[in-house]
Amino acid sequence: GAGVSQSPSNKVTEKGKDVELRCDPISGHTALYWYRQSLGQGLEFLIYFQGNSAPDKSGLPSDRFSAERTGGSVSTLTIQRTQQEDSAVYLCASSLSGIGTGELFFGEGSRLTVL
């Protein structure tokens, strides 16, 4: 596609439910990043992929969070047993650079609200 696509754009769920957030990067981009942004805050790094492997997953807040990337393309971020503090905008970005971080192209985000 022309840009990074994220779905759903909005998700409201009940505490304790699992959610899946999807990111479709720009075709050919080898690096993919997930960030979380709480209201009025900066971006909190979660995980990044180089191809299908995740060299750095140090930002995942707990073992309730997991992410995978298949075929070097689509990535899914899964949050199990959601908590209210998980409410945030989850941003995905991709980068063409195979070595080093060049310009990141961001999606519009998935806004998660946990009731």
Place this chain on the structure above:
Amino acid sequence: SQQGEEDPQALSIQEGENATMNCSYKTSINNLQWYRQNSGRGLVHLILIRSNEREKHSGRLRVTLDTSKKSSSLLITASRAADTASYFCATEGGGSNYKLTFGKGTLLTVNP
């Protein structure tokens, strides 16, 4: 962990004035980038400056990097109301750590 910290947190100016935002970080970097975010939208890349560069220009944007002080500045000249947005600096760690770490941002308001 290293992180860019922007200063000021918020800045309000009149159209036509220049806006300067600063970013400080803690450890060595490969490059530093500036991004812009309009309310409720994704981030848009503005400019990238490498650790061996000191200054870079792009249109009305001027970015400087002082690795000895571990700081960078973003200057927007002749600001417009459409420049109203949050501006973030992001640092890529030194060596093979390609994680891009963002600061909390500066909210710029340009009044018409």
